[in-house]
Amino acid sequence: SAVASDSIRRDVLQVRAAGKPVVASMASVAASGGYYIAMPCSKIVAAPGTITGSIGVLAGKVVSREALEKIGIGREVIAGSPRAAMLSGHRPFDDDEWAVLDAWLDRIYDDFTAKAAADRSMPLEDLRAVAKGRVWTGADAHARGLVDRLGGLSDAIEEVCGLVGADRDDVEVQPFPKPHPLAAFQPPESSESVSVSAAVGEGPLAWQWVVRRFEAVTGLGSLGVLSLPPLHLPGLVPHR
Numbered sequence: 556s557a558v559a560s561d562s563i564r565r566d567v568l569q570v571r572a573a574g575k576p577v578v579a580s581m582a583s584v585a586a587s588g589g590y591y592i593a594m595p596c597s598k599i600v601a602a603p604g605t606i607t608g609s610i611g612v613l614a615g616k617v618v619s620r621e622a623l624e625k626i627g628i629g630r631e632v633i634a635g636s637p638r639a640a641m642l643s644g645h646r647p648f649d650d651d652e653w654a655v656l657d658a659w660l661d662r663i664y665d666d667f668t669a670k671a672a673a674d675r676s677m678p679l680e681d682l683r684a685v686a687k688g689r690v691w692t693g694a695d696a697h698a699r700g701l702v703d704r705l706g707g708l709s710d711a712i713e714e715v716c717g718l719v720g721a722d723r724d725d726v727e728v729q730p731f732p733k734p735h736p737l738a739a740f741q742p743p744e745s746s747e748s749v750s751v752s753a754a755v756g757e758g759p760l761a762w763q764w765v766v767r768r769f770e771a772v773t774g775l776g777s778l779g780v781l782s783l784p785p786l787h788l789p790g791l792v793p794h795r
Contacts (some may be wrong), residue, residue: 556613557663560591564670566618566676567595570744576718580711586690590701590767591667594674597718599702601693608696610671611688612663633647675700 564663567577579585579593580599586609593599593607606684625628634640641652648656672682677700685691696702704710716723 556588560588561666563592564595567592571595571597576715578711578714578718580708581607581693582707587611588610590671594671598711598714599706599712600704600706602701602707603692603694603705603783605693605695606690608685608689608691608701610667610682610686612660612667613688614660616642616648617644618647620646634787745755 570577576597578600579591581589581597581599582605583594583602584606585601586607590607590610596755605784611790620630630645632643632645636644638652638655640646641655666681668686669679671677671686672679673683681700685701691699691700691701693702693705697705704714712726712728713723715721716726
């Protein structure tokens with residue numbers, strides 16, 4: 556949400572005001588709110604294929620009355636003032652409510668673009684030329700001044716070291732929050748994790764059995780598509 560993004564942006568600015576550099580590392584997606592919280596950072600590093608930008612604002616509501624009526628659910632909305640039920644899903648916006656919503660969105664958009672221009676040290680007109688909700692790849696964003704460097708997490712760490720005058724070899728990276736001990740057994744969330752899982756799958760049969768047994772006991776294994784549940788039968792080596 557705009558409120559949450561603005562709150563995180565404020566925290567980033569406070570950290571920088573305390574004399575600590577902040578570098579954002581964009582991986583697969585960091586658009587809209589993701590860009591909002593990255594734009595005040597000392598540096599922004601994005602992968603060439605990162606989906607970012609989307610400097611814009613969108614709002615609306617789902618009108619569910621007819622769908623609920625079809626399954627026998629009735630609703631009644633009692634409004635205490637003309638706009639009290641404006642966001643209710645019982646009916647569409649009327650003309651007055653559309654005007655109010657448009658005014659809200661205009662204010663948020665003006666605030667978003669003004670802060671983005673200030674954070675990126677860009678003229679407001681130049682920033683708005685690449686805004687309007689447009690989505691950019693990391694490479695496109697770099698060409699338009701929305702990010703500072705193309706690269707991954709290691710490049711972002713290198714930027715931090717440069718800003719604080721530290722030798723990369725002397726820096727130890729500590730992830731927060733610290734990963735849970737069982738996290739390694741959960742289904743992979745990225746292509747990098749998949750490659751690690753594939754490497755484990757090619758190991759000795761005994762090690763594969765340990766992993767499969769652990770999945771069966773904890774239920775942490777990924778079922779995949781058209782596969783059997785991760786059941787363990789005594790005396791049999793699980794296989795998928």
